[in-house]
Amino acid sequence: xxxxxxxxxxxxxxxxxxxxxxxxxxxxxxxxxxxxxxxxxxxxxxxxxxxxxxxxxxxxxxxxxxxxxxxxxxxxxxxxxxxxxxxxxxxxxxxxxxxxxxxxxxxxxxxxxxxxxxxxxxxxxxxxxxxxxxxxxxxxxxxxxxxxxxxxxxxxxxxxxxxxxxxxxxxxxxxxxxxxxxxxxxxxxxxxxxxxxxxxxxxxxxxxxxxxxxxxxxxxxxxxxxxxxxxxxxxxxxxxxxxxxxxxxxxxxxxxxxxxxxxxxxxxxxxxxxxxxxxxxxxxxxxxxxxxxxxxxxxxxxxxxxxxxxxxxxxxxxxxxxxxxxxxxxxxxx
Amino acid sequence: xxxxxxxxxxxxxxxxxxxxxxxxxxxxxxxxxxxxxxxxxxxxxxxxxxxxxxxxxxxxxxxxxxxxxxxxxxxxxxxxxxxxxxxxxxxxxxxxxxxxxxxxxxxxxxxxxxxxxxxxxxxxxxxxxxxxxxxxxxxxxxxxxxxxxxxxxxxxxxx
Numbered sequence: 202x203x204x205x206x207x208x209x210x211x212x213x214x215x216x217x218x219x220x221x222x223x224x225x226x227x228x229x230x231x232x233x234x235x236x237x238x239x240x241x242x243x244x245x246x247x248x249x250x251x252x253x254x255x256x257x258x259x260x261x262x263x264x265x266x267x268x269x270x271x272x273x274x275x276x277x278x279x280x281x282x283x284x285x286x287x288x289x290x291x292x293x294x295x296x297x298x299x300x301x302x303x304x305x306x307x308x309x310x311x312x313x314x315x316x317x318x319x320x321x322x323x324x325x326x327x328x329x330x331x332x333x334x335x336x337x338x339x340x341x342x343x344x345x346x347x348x349x350x351x352x353x354x355x356x357x358x359x360x361x362x363x364x365x366x367x368x369x370x371x372x373x374x375x376x377x378x379x380x381x382x383x384x385x386x387x388x389x390x391x392x393x394x395x396x397x398x399x400x401x402x403x404x405x406x407x408x409x410x411x412x413x414x415x416x417x418x419x420x421x422x423x424x425x426x427x428x429x430x431x432x433x434x435x436x437x438x439x440x441x442x443x444x445x446x447x448x449x450x451x452x453x454x455x456x457x458x459x460x461x462x463x464x465x466x467x468x469x470x471x472x473x474x475x476x477x478x479x480x481x482x483x484x485x486x487x488x489x490x491x492x493x494x495x496x497x498x499x500x501x502x503x504x505x506x507x508x509x510x511x512x513x514x515x516x517x518x519x520x521x522x523x524x525x526x527x528x529x530x531x532x533x534x535x
Numbered sequence: 536x537x538x539x540x541x542x543x544x545x546x547x548x549x550x551x552x553x554x555x556x557x558x559x560x561x562x563x564x565x566x567x568x569x570x571x572x573x574x575x576x577x578x579x580x581x582x583x584x585x586x587x588x589x590x591x592x593x594x595x596x597x598x599x600x601x602x603x604x605x606x607x608x609x610x611x612x613x614x615x616x617x618x619x620x621x622x623x624x625x626x627x628x629x630x631x632x633x634x635x636x637x638x639x640x641x642x643x644x645x646x647x648x649x650x651x652x653x654x655x656x657x658x659x660x661x662x663x664x665x666x667x668x669x670x671x672x673x674x675x676x677x678x679x680x681x682x683x684x685x686x687x688x689x690x691x692x693x694x
Binding site: 353441 | 547623624633641649
């Protein structure tokens with residue numbers, strides 16, 4: 202059901218009956234290592250290309266989620282997948298393995314919440330009994346496509362972010378036990394004219410702010426309704442900008458509940474991540490791993506995740522285009 | 536931000552960019568320059584040492600010792616890049632590792648390694664000069680322009 206301009210309320214409150222998080226070697230050293238179902242020591246995952254490794258991450262996340270739910274892939278009506286690579290090849294190939302009816306999504310790093318929102322729409326409307334959402338990103342595959350070869354020695358500025366190697370999957374069902382998806386706010390594309398691909402946090406912050414404001418306006422809710430409000434991958438710089446921007450607009454969120462997946466996922470003693478984590482997997486593994494685990498333990502009851510995406514391509518950047526950004530918010534409650 | 540770039544932006548965009556800019560850490564330029572000076576100097580000193588070694592033990596002249604010296608530096612870079620160390624040194628050293636011949640070698644090797652998964656012809660062959668290409672194109676072109684000027688000046692009897 203539509204409420205306000207851009208927010209969906211799911212009357213049946215679809216249930217996330219199982220979720221999975223798979224990570225790479227750098228995530229294994231990170232702050233949320235214990236919340237992963239599977240961690241890899243090898244960035245190649247024994248494959249001969251980074252793209253195949255990313256496909257493998259998705260396959261494993263899907264398998265783990267299915268296993269945790271005690272389901273077979275035949276029980277799933279639709280798979281919604283996405284990633285950052287050209288033509289979302291890792292998702293398409295993982296969908297080939299699963300052989301489930303599939304919808305490919307691209308919303309850059311916001312794909313995790315785009316998928317969770319759409320999956321919940323399918324289940325809530327009765328168009329699916331069980332829908333599986335799976336997104337991934339791979340540090341080396343993303344660097345290769347968006348920036349320079351991984352071994353190329355260029356100095357990154359302090360605003361740059363580190364793409365998370367990993368995949369997160371969530372199984373949304375009409376029946377079962379688990380945290381429930383109660384609402385979603387679909388964001389607008391916002392472009393503040395920034396064009397530095399090494400400073401995506403600042404480019405995406407206004408999109409996050411726009412979606413957060415829309416969410417609370419449409420639902421007529423106060424931020425303190427939630428136990429945690431987490432942005433997807435704004436990083437230290439983008440998150441600070443977003444926080445200050447919200448305060449400036451008269452909608453301050455208390456610092457204790459306002460956080461960012463890109464800040465949480467790595468430790469402070471991993472200086473190579475610079476401003477923090479990014480990528481589809483950043484919001485996905487933090488939400489589907491860390492936050493949902495905390496909810497199942499009863500430590501969190503109501504969370505709002507705002508996954509942010511920078512909608513640039515290497516070509517648009519070379520053609521001196523600015524970076525349009527988007528953010529989708531999904532609320533999950535016990 | 537240049538004024539030309541500013542003109543294209545709407546007032547809201549300008550306002551936001553100024554708002555964001557005050558919250559972004561700047562590149563530590565002085566520190567980066569110092570690091571680049573030290574590392575760049577160190578690599579050059581190493582090169583000088585290798586050159587003297589070739590002159591003393593292999594009877595090269597000061598001019599001809601240049602080629603084997605460059606070859607040794609390139610080989611060291613290839614190994615460091617292959618073992619995945621070079622990019623970490625470069626994040627610290629910045630221009631210090633980019634400007635010497637080691638930086639050029641690194642652009643080619645890193646691209647070659649990266650695109651190995653697309654095969655030897657289209658992958659390695661097609662992408663090896665992805666980053667080094669512009670250096671070669673504009674290096675050769677500027678050499679061509681300079682030699683043209685020299686030839687013209689010589690024909691006119693100026694030089």
